[in-house]
Amino acid sequence: MTERFAPPPARGCSTTPVLKERGQHEVFCGLTGIIWLHRKMQDAFFLVIGSRTCAHLLQSAAGVMIFAEPRFATAILEETDLAGMADAQKELDRVVHELLERRPDIRQLFLVGSCPSEVIKLDLANAAERMSAEFAPRVRVLSYSGSGIETTFTQGEDACLAAMVPVLPASDERQLLLVGALPDVVEEQAVGLLEAMGVGPIRVLPAPVRNAEYGVGPNTVYALTQPFLTDTHEALSRRGARHLPAPFPFGEEGTTAWLWAVAQEFGVDAETFARVTEKPRARARKAIAQASENLRGKSVFFFPDSQLELPLARFLTRECGMHAIEVGAPFIHRAVMGPELDLLAEGPVIAEGQDVDRQLDRARAARPDLVVCGLGLANPLEAEGMTTKWAIELVFTPVHFYEQAGDLAGLFSRPLRRRGLLKLEAAE
Amino acid sequence: MKLTVWTYEGPPHVGAMRVATAMKGLHYVLHAPQGDTYADLLFTMIERRNHRPPVTYTTFQARDLGSDTAGLFKTACIEAHDRYQPEAMIVGASCTAELIQDDPGGLAETLGLPVPVIALELPSYQRKENFGADETFFQIVKALARPMERTPNVTANLIGPTALGFRHRDDITEVTRLLADMGIGVNVVAPYGARPACIKAMGAAHFNVLMYPETAETAARWMERELGQPFTKVVPIGVGATRDFVAEVAAITGRNVILDESRLRLPWYSESVDSTYLTGKRVFLFGDGTHVAACARIARDEMGFEVVGMGCYNREQARTIRALAKDFGVEPLITDDYLEVERRIEELAPELILGTQMERHIGKRLGIPCAVISAPVHVQDFPARYAPQMGIEGANVIFDTWVHPLVMGLEEHLLTMFREDFEFHDEAGASHHGHKAKLRDIEPAAIDADTVAPDGGSAPAPSAPPRGISEPEKQGTSSIEVVWLPCAEKELKKIPFFVRGKARRNTENYASERGVNRISVDTLYEAKAHYAR
Secondary structure (H helix, E strand, C coil), X not given: CCCCCCXXXXXXXXXXXXXXXXXXXXXXXXXXXXXXXHHHCCCEEEEEEECXXXXXXXXXXHHHHHHCCCCEEEEECCXXXXXXXXXXXXXXXXXXXXXXXXXXXXXXXXXXXXXXHHHCCCCHHHHXXXXXXXXXXXXXXXXXXXXXXXXXXXXXXXXXXXXXXXXCCECCCCEEEEECCCCHHHHHHHHHXXXXXXXXXXXXXXXXXXXXXXXXXXXXXXXXXXXXXXXXXXXXXXXXXXXCCXXXXXXXXXXXXXXXXXXXHCCCCHHHHHHHHHHHHHHHHHHHHHHCHHHCCCEEEECCCCCCHHHHHHHHHHHCCCEEEEEEECCCCHHHHHHHXXXXXXXXXXXXXXXXXXXXXXXXXXXXXXXXXXXXXXXXXXXXXXXXXXXXXXXXXXXXXXXXHHHHHHHHHHHHHHHHHCCCCCCC | CEEECXXXXXXXXXXXXXXXXXXXXXXXXXXXXXXXXXXXXXXXXXXXXXCCCCEEECXXXXXXXXXXXXXXXXXXXXXXXXXXXXXXXXXXXXXXXXXXXXXXXXXXXXXXXXXXXXXXXXXXXXXCHHHHHHHHHHHHHHHHCCCCCCCCCCEEEEECCCCCCCCHHHHHHHHHHHHHHCCCEEEEEEXXXXXXXHHHCHHHCXXXXXXXXXXXXXXXXXXXXXXXXXXXXXXXXXXXXXXXXXXXXXXXXXXXXXXXXXXXXXXXXXHCXXXXXXXXXXXXXXXXXXXXXXXXXXXXXXXXXXXXXXXXXXXXXXXXXXXXXXHHCCCEEECCCHHHHHHHHHHHCCCEEEECHHHHXXXXXXXXXXXXXXXXXXXXXXXXXXXXXXXXXXXXXXXXXXXXXXXXXXXXXXXXXXXXXXXXXXXXXXXXHHHHHHHHHHCHHHCCCCCCCCCCCCCCCCCCCCCCCCCCCCCCCCCCCCEECHXXXXXXXXXXXXXXXXXXXXHHHHHHHCCXXXXXXXXXXXXXXXXXX
């Protein structure tokens, strides 16, 4: 099924030594995951136990969404809460009661740990257990940590999903579990393609509402749609479910390889596979070819952000003709990222962690055509004459699977096209 | 614990960042966990700065906690100094680092760096952003400024403007111009654009212009005491305040009062007949204390509005606002809970809100026009064009900004005259926004107050929009149940939508006060006559 693709490189990046750095990280903490998770889980509320800084971060990250009565909030720790632990638990009870009285529609409540709550060792797991007992069966209360000292950006989603896995019921049903919060339109496409091949039943984690949940067990196989779900991956393995390793479904090649991994597991024959994927593959190829016209031959440099960097570098280099100078990721999980590293041709620096000043020095020296980075770095780098693509958009925008492949290439080509269009110097 | 969705102010270390980012040649080493760098994007995105804020974060992680976070801090300090070669450094802790009790000031001192290192104590669990800015600026001034010989010519320091300040950039230009017209030079502007070397030279000015009490009052008082520099008490926002400011400067310096009013247009615009319809428009003001106080005066004395309520979110200014509210005969609202602000606005049903980004959204939800007068603000309030609030041009800018969301007077008359006309029927909304305004009755929550800004409207009772975690108890407005007879209901519909809410409320109040429980057409018009102004 890979006949139309460039063959896998003789030597991929799986044996490339990884540059591991410590120092200042210019990244979000895991709390930001709440911004998209709460949209996906319609009956869930996310209560951060933290400081004013946490509330301010959510407000800054959520932008205008903050005014749409979102299903998240912060219980801001005050001076009195820091005095003694017993009080903090009582205070938390009071806040949760207040919250659940006002929002009777809530069925799942997540107590989300932050740096301050972790440092004072506020036992949220215990609190969640106590409250679950109290509010059962109407509300299930779970806890996880989205603190900066433990999680980076998308790892917040991982921590949240991993907290849900142990409470799923047990089941021996043969089923496919798609893991990762995808935009609804993308999720429907993925399920549609697989069902057309006869794969099923298909379940998704996270489920849109709690009562749509299912069991897991030894006959469950699961495919990750997002690369950052490593703890969830391990939690599912502990429940006896089996992982289907695959590249991630970005671009035509990634999507096809991902679907093929699932199809093989469910005994789909090559003919059926070809019949179902032929048209969307052709569409994706065409769209990518158009959108990536001005990407060919250009260089790209990734600052660490979401763990999507390696799959995206693979997509940009293999399907859009770019070459990667450095691919930084906050965290690289070997087992999950293996198929991606095999496909990424040897050459770029693979970096894990960050010392932002040193990494900026490297970027300035390399003068890449396109820098993928966070919003704290984007405008300053533009001012230095570099073209940037801000990374957060890649987490919020539908970019997975065939129909979005052209849009994905478009996200990277637009900043370059814009730089070409703007003529702000005086005419000679 | 306090349940919070929206915060008017960030934590105090963000205030310190506002001072550090405003300055040049200064570096801030912040003991903070991974993730606190989110604050960088406030500066690079909202203010569109073309450089990273001069802040190094230690980025400690969970695995560092058991070991040597203090060592991490020291390394970060040394590396930041070597890389950026600042003239001075400030060091401090964010909320999490405050809990692990490393002492940034003490640690930095042991390093023996060859530049002044100023330690900041910012209590994150008690105070907020504005305090952080004020305290940081004060500590910098205290550490660096010394008494010195005055400049031969009369000069002033402009103090208070910071990064992420609402219109600070252009206010500096405007105040500089006011002073220049009187022959007074500017010695140092700080913190905005100042270097540590400039701070050292602040003692040479004859007096200080305290532009924003929120961010520089403590420093102003210290300089008054230690450097013998008086500071101005009037903030020149509005025509009257600008005149008072100029008089105050004249009194301090012994110069003649000179104010070039040739560019000033607010008074004539406000006197012109098209502004008559502004008379008695009911406005509610909320924001930081300084801007609210200044704008209340403009609203009443220069625009002819009726101020029906005012408040501020920063408790440092509570006293000022309470005193002013008493003078205006309204109830002050000192709170940082936006739900309280929303409740008050619903209660008062003003015709115009002057507030922050948050009030803009409350206004959007309630269908009340709003103009932004104070931080916190979003990216659109860091405009490319010249848009001061202070001085002569500031007054012009304010007139336009506040009137813009209201429909012009002539248009209001047309709407009333032709209210049965198919184009101007009461569901059509403001005429110059065409069909888009029709959304109003269908989807009140989806209307953008910026583009659909009908004049006047008191809050139309929103048709039970989805409410948040803190849904207030439904307020009983009258003690007895009042029923609208169908004919009165029909008559009510003939009243233009933007005043219908007020008419409904007035009529119900009128009826319930008189123990009338059935509203007829007569009751409606009796109430109208009763409330006529």
